[in-house]
Amino acid sequence: MPPSRPTARCCRAVQQQIRAPLDNVWITDGVLASAFERYCHVSRLARRKSSSVPGPLENRRRLGKRKMTDLHMNTQPTLPPWAIDFPVDLSQWKWQPPTQRSSEENRDLQSQQSQSVPSMILRWWSNKGEPKEEGPDRTGIEHQPGIAFYDQLAKARAAVAASTSNAIGPAYYNFIGGLQDDLKMGILDPEAVDMAVSTFPSSLINTGVDGEVVNASIEMFLSAVVSGIASSKVLGPSKFDAGLWNLVLYRISQLPANDATTLLFQSTLEAIPRQYVNDAHEGIVAAVQTLAVTHSPGRGRAADIGAALRYLSPADHGALLDGMEAAVYEGSAAFEEEIRQKLRLLWLQTLAHMPHVDTNYLLDACVRSAYFDRGLSSLVGRDLSRLLIQQWASRGYLWSHKAVEAAWDHDSSSHAELGFASLVTHICDLEPGGFRDGRHVALLMSFFRALRRFGREKELMASLRSFCEAREKLPILPFKRLAMASRDYSTALEIFMFLDTHATKLDGKLESQWDWTAWTHHVKAMIEDESVSSFAIWKVVDCGVARSFKNPVQLQQLMKRRTKLMEDMAVWFSQADHLTDRTALRHVCRCVGWLRGHNIALSHKVLVAVLSVVTREFKRGEFGRTRRLGWLLNLVEQYQGPEERRAVAQVLQRWRRANGDLYVVAKHRADERASG
Template identity: 20%
Template sequence: MAVSSSAQCYQAVRRHLRPHYDSSVWVPDSLLASAFERYAATFRTGARCGSSVPGPMEHRKRLAKRHMGELHFGQSHSAAPIWELASLVDLTQWRWSPPTPSDARRRQNVNNAETQTLSDAVLNPLRLPFPPRTDTTDDLHTLDEPLLPKDVILSGVAEPLPSISWDVHSTPRSITHRALGSLSRDIPSGMSAMPLFSEFCNSWRLALAEKLFHGEAISAVLVGITDGMMSIEFVDVYGPRTVDRLKLLLIEATIEGLCKGEAGQNMSFDHVAWSSILHIVSTIQMNTIRVFTKAIACVPDQSLKAVSSGILEILENFCNALGRAANRSTLARQSARMAIPLKKSTNIVGMNYPNARFGWLLLLARLPGVDYEYLAQSCNALEANQVARPLTGPEICQLFLVWANSRAPLEQYTELCGALRFRSLKCYRMLGASLWKTHQFHLVRRLGKFLQATGRETYIGLLAKGVSPDCQKGPKGHFRLANMALGTRRPWAAIDIFCLYEESQKRQVSFWRSIYSYRALEILTWVPEFDHRRLLKPLGIIPGRRFRIRRWQDEIRKLNRDETAEIAAVGIVTALSPHLTRREAFSLMINCSLYLKRHRNKPPRSFLRALVRNVTLHHTEGGRGSASRLRYILYILERQIGVETARDLALAMDERRRISFEQTALRASNFDTPDFSCT
């Protein structure tokens, strides 16, 4: 005898299968019958219920007889004995039948808006924060054991969903279950095709365009669907990248629906929904710049502040993603693309533009792979706006310190940042002095290049002047050269001279007795129209016009090794200068030689070689040279290195002059004699 669908046993099974947090769950009648038969067999042995002893338990016994048909599973002593129920189900005669149509369920007074499918009832315990029960006291909580015999196949569960249609009475819970159900039915179709979920997104977009949902409802739907996607079961089935792709599909449909719904209607901005959209975009581990640009374009200008938290979350995700990239072109391209939507929030109010611009530049300075050239180009591009003011001196200094510290931790970074408290151009000078005190002279040169790249060449002089005072404590020679470079408006030369001196101190060698002094003199003097007398007068090599009249002759002090090396280096670099004639160079070198002689010092061998080279350079070029200069040079050599060496050198020079004269005469005769070979 078949059991009626309205029997009390069916109602008991429905109450047991229904989750505690939902109103009702629709379950096929055939499945209820099989579940009833399974648990009816468990309680077929019966149990003692009530008591035969008169007393308080007699009332319970009378109640049990009155409600004989109700079952209370999970109790060791049931209220009604199971064997008193007639017409138990025979499972051997059971056959599966399709689920009851939706119209029939409505006639049974079941609310369709809060109805779940069987797949939702199975997936919901898996999405709970706690695992399902595995005890044996109640077999309905054991999900590993099937409720039906093994020879029964539930093929009807995988049937497509009916057409999606929502109204104002639809709840966010039902929409979330519909989306997750479509995802579970898309699993057999493969990862590439998602027909049911795409249909859900299309229906969701149309519902938003019709303004069926607002604010908290949209946020609840988005959060519920994304939380379901991020469960362990979905990630294991689809994979993280496919889950991100599904999120993008859902977010794009939401943005399109909201934009169409708000178009042409004077409605208040739904900041709750848009904040939820931006938050979900920040959780996607893919390139979301396109979706972010589309979302920012739909947000009104006056409502950007309401969704600022979502924008910051997206920026943080963007920075973390760029931190894993090493290609410079990728960093530049993605940064330029991200700057497009961010610029929208700064073009409206001009006062906000400098803050947003400086924040973006600080972000670029912290990114790996961004060099100072690209950072300078970004500064120039953002300063070109007519509404914005130029970057201030402290901002430029802070950008450079942040960029340099992101490449390698700077020594005494806190002390260096103390120079930023000066709100004028003095910050350049103080930062240069701080870098020099901490022996980070290479950063001074790099800061100068950064200032030059940003069009602030005039401030390099302030940077060099900040370096100079700290150098006055040491020897004066290199400081004199740097000060002379600053006097000729060449701050770069002054910074290079300071760096060369610091390099010599780092290698623990004397500045004037090393190659660094020659390089410093080359930087200073090997330029067109440089007045070498300004270099020789402070050294005393060329006396001034005014002479001091002394009543007695003072004893002239003898020069030490460093002073002698300084005079020799000045003479050698002067002799080799490409911007002086040989006559001018010879005259300056003779002044250096006389200065050394006056102080009873012998010129070094390197100085004598440079002097001989200046005189004999005509011989190598085919000229005869000046006889008076040759005689004077031989006189100096005879006094310094001896007569024999001077005689040998004179013979070699005479032979070289003779050969040069013969070659010159031969070339002249060939030029005067006409060539008739062609005729």
């Protein structure tokens, strides 16, 4: 059982204290006392209280006082028995005065004192240059670990050279385990590791062994290096520079693309410190090109590469992402068109699996790849749907992505034309909607954004039409949320008409789940649009009106909204120049009829709207319609009073008289031109 962490720490402290010279076989009492004191200091826990008794827990203040009084603690260590002289008998000793120095001793002392400082320095330098004999040569001792590592690499290469095509020798496995342990304990310095990574894999290639054995050996070696450094607490990943990580990734790029290489690439990128990622871009680009550009890329290869690159973002690593994209497209140029398109899609799926790659960057990459510009609408639609599902899942937008993808794949695999419609319905059925179905609408807005970027809205409408024809039961809410997400009244009207056409297949009443309140902010734009028929406008405006007013709780609020809508529609219809006089008047009369039918007084802007549509003939210089003018005057008298009616009638009379005079003058001039 390995020792606990405090015990191991104390043992290391003792070993650091006991450092006897190589030529001294004795460990003195002072060294032992210092080691014991260090052991007691390390092993003492922070929660223990100090003691007043001498020992390892003694109070520091008391220990200081005791050391000041106990002078014997600072004495020299005892000598071995044969080196101790017999004690001298000092009982017979007598003091004698000191004797004077001789003349020779005085001259030597004066000469030493009179020496200049430069001469002393010169003598010290000459003595320093002489070889010393007292200490042993420690150069060989310091380089012994490096020499041993060289020997291990040579033995490992010999083990690989002696391997067969079926198995690698056990000596190589022992080397791999020892290498990982040495890196974990920090025994090997960065220079030795850099040397090994740069030379050892290439040396295995020249062994003449089967290529698969060599690749497996190199993969094991690189895995041991990466895992050993990543798990080390002494020389961790940050202790090695970016050059080593770039070299490791470059060695990975030289291996064949398989699952083991992909896992090694993932573990390497996880171990690399974030500040080294841009500096190691060459190795990353080379490794991604190797893993992506293969004849038959696996279905999960993009997910594996995207998981390895999950920390990269266009904001911080834009140049690196551009380099990887260029490398993948450059590598795919050597293949046929079909494989080339698959490799382009694989890179797009890799970006979709990266959480920090936003939708804008992904769509820009799709445009650069020109993958969705092809004419194969059904296949491209499936690829686009799958790409969006993967991107939503990696970004955390789609919580039930596995269920949604499985249901969508089941429907679209047999009927590719139903892919878009199936994706919409399954998102609304299987994904939590959130507050007021906000999550559904947000996902569908992202869906519309991608479709419009590639100009594929018509394919969505065709898919919805096919979906309505193929299904026996149609849900209403997914279509409604899709219309809301489109933010386009033309698309919303088209979707609404799909459901109205197949009203017998709906899972409920259309007017109860998609009533007029959902269209109020689109009515003005629809009236001003010549392509939108008035029938469609009144179809959505009158949808569910009677049912909505049956709720007594919201009756007052809905009445205010409906009143404001009718007043605004009267104004908008009167200002619609593309409508004929008769059509505009009919729609204004319909709005006025609803207001009067609910005993709502006509406001000033409604009367102005009626005046505008009635006097269209006057504006063209015509006489106007007497019946229409009479209807206007009756409304003015009813809601503004008799005096206001007389004033309006006088103005209209002068306007008609002026138009008549202008008509006579114009006719006279026309006759003169005809006769002349």
